[in-house]
Amino acid sequence: xxxxxxxxxxxxxxxxxxxxxxxxxxxxxxxxxxxxxxxxxxxxxxxxxxxxxxxxxxxxxxxxxxxxxxxxxxxxxxxxxxxxxxxxxxxxxxxxxxxxxxxxxxxxxxxxxxxxxxxxxxxxxxxxxxxxxxxxxxxxxxxxxxxxxxxxxxxxxxxxxxxxxxxxxxxxxxxxxxxxxxxxxxxxxxxxxxxxxxxxxxxxxxxxxxxxxxxxxxxxxxxxxxxxxxxxxxxxxxxxxxxxxxxxxxxxxxxxxxxxxxxxxxxxxxxxxxxxxx
Numbered sequence: 001x002x003x004x005x006x007x008x009x010x011x012x013x014x015x016x017x018x019x020x021x022x023x024x025x026x027x028x029x030x031x032x033x034x035x036x037x038x039x040x041x042x043x044x045x046x047x048x049x050x051x052x053x054x055x056x057x058x059x060x061x062x063x064x065x066x067x068x069x070x071x072x073x074x075x076x077x078x079x080x081x082x083x084x085x086x087x088x089x090x091x092x093x094x095x096x097x098x099x100x101x102x103x104x105x106x107x108x109x110x111x112x113x114x115x116x117x118x119x120x121x122x123x124x125x126x127x128x129x130x131x132x133x134x135x136x137x138x139x140x141x142x143x144x145x146x147x148x149x150x151x152x153x154x155x156x157x158x159x160x161x162x163x164x165x166x167x168x169x170x171x172x173x174x175x176x177x178x179x180x181x182x183x184x185x186x187x188x189x190x191x192x193x194x195x196x197x198x199x200x201x202x203x204x205x206x207x208x209x210x211x212x213x214x215x216x217x218x219x220x221x222x223x224x225x226x227x228x229x230x231x232x233x234x235x236x237x238x239x240x241x242x243x244x245x246x247x248x249x250x251x252x253x254x255x256x257x258x259x260x261x262x263x264x265x266x267x268x269x270x271x272x273x274x275x276x277x278x
Contacts, residue, residue: 002048002049002050002051002054003048003049003054004045004046004047004048004049005030005034005041005044005045005046005047005048005049006045006046008030008049008054008057009026009030009045011058011061012025012026012029012030012057012061013026015061015062015065016061016064016065019064019065025064025070026061027041028070028074029057029060029061029064029070029073029074030057032073032074032076033053033056033057033060034053060073067201069092071086071092072086072087072088072092075087077092077093077121079093079095079097079098079121079123079127080098080101080123080127080130080131081127081130081131082123082126082127082130082153082157084121084122084123084126084153084156085121085149085152085153085156086121086149087145087149089143089145089146089149090120090121090141090143090145090146090149091120091121091184091208092121093120093121093123095265096238096264096265096266096268096270097123097124097184097238098127099238099262099263099264099265099270099271100124100182100184100236100238100271101124101127101128101131103236103262103271103273104124104128104180104182104234104236105128105131105132107180107234108128108132108135108180109179110132110134110135111134111135111136112135112136112179112180113135113136113138113177113178113179113180114128114135114136114137114138114178114179114180114181114182115137115138115139115140115170115173115177115178115180115181115182115228116128116137116138116139116140116182116183117140117169117170117181117182117183117185117221118140118141118142118169118183118184118185118186118217119139119140119141119146119147119150119164120141120146120149120150120184121146121149121150121153122139122149122150122151122153122154122162122164124139124182124184125137125138125139125150125162126150126153126154126157126159126162128182129154129159129161129162130157130159133161135161136161136163137161137162137163138162138163138164138165138178139162139163139164139165140164140165140166140167140168140169140170140172141164141166141167142166142167142168142169143166144166147164147165147166150164151164169183169185169217169220169221169224170221170224170225170227170228171224173224173228174228175227175228176228176229176230176231177228177229177230178228178229178230178233179229179230179233179234180229180233180234180235180236181221181225181228181229181233181234181235181236182235182236182237183218183221183236183237183238184237184238185217185218185221185237185238186208186214186217187214187215187217187218187238187239187240187243188208188214188240189211189212189213189214190211190212190214191212213246214240214243215239215243215246215247215250218237218239218243218247218250219250221235221237222235222237222250222251222253222254222256223254225254225276226254226255226256226276229276230276231276231277231278232275232276232277232278233275233276234273234274234275234276235251235256235273235274235275235276236271236272236273237271237272237273238270238271239269239270239271239272241268241269241270242269243269244261244269244272247272248261248272248274251272251274252274255276256274256275256276257274257275257276257277258274258275258277259272259273259274260272260273260274
């Protein structure tokens with residue numbers, strides 16, 4: 001006999017009893033599997049799964065039990081107002097990174113040229129491009145699979161005001177080319193013990209680690225951005241919760257002014273922005 005949705009949920013809870021959030025995990029997986037809303041799960045709780053659905057659900061649960069991120073199991077993650085395809089070639093978009101989108105949109109003006117460095121799945125670039133079709137967005141990533149994934153997400157959402165290229169930060173960019181540079185770069189210290197915990201175990205280390213102090217890439221980005229930004233252009237960078245002061249100092253050393261620190265939804269220091277006033 002095939003299980004009902006309610007029975008499948010009970011099975012999932014038993015398997016994921018050591019998980020931090022088993023009920024949320026199970027809800028995500030079932031909604032993805034059945035292509036339905038959480039409300040529909042409640043209303044149809046006594047409906048039976050099909051054989052293929054039941055087998056697929058058990059596979060999902062086993063993968064989650066082994067620690068694999070929900071986003072990798074479902075192949076997608078919501079970010080800002082978009083549902084993005086994700087895979088193990090990029091960082092999984094985090095809600096905290098939406099702060100960069102909000103900060104950028106507050107400064108965007110029609111006709112601007114903006115670049116997102118280390119775009120990964122394209123989360124930042126595509127979210128801004130979707131909100132502001134009157135700007136030209138560029139996005140780079142050093143890894144070709146990431147560029148291809150971001151391009152696929154742009155096609156998925158029919159966004160044609162974004163241009164992608166494979167490049168290492170701003171090395172391929174010209175002087176005074178952009179009005180805004182945005183990046184969520186790697187910023188974790190190489191020996192950080194948290195790299196052995198949670199979802200990051202399944203994400204590429206190249207998207208996470210940045211030298212002994214976690215600031216190698218931000219150090220390079222601030223220097224390059226000072227050359228590639230137009231006068232009065234803006235630089236926005238995400239960083240670790242304990243790196244705000246150090247990042248502000250890097251901004252200042254590179255010639256930026258009007259430097260400000262910003263907190264994420266949890267109240268942690270998460271981003272620094274500054275303006276290149278000449």
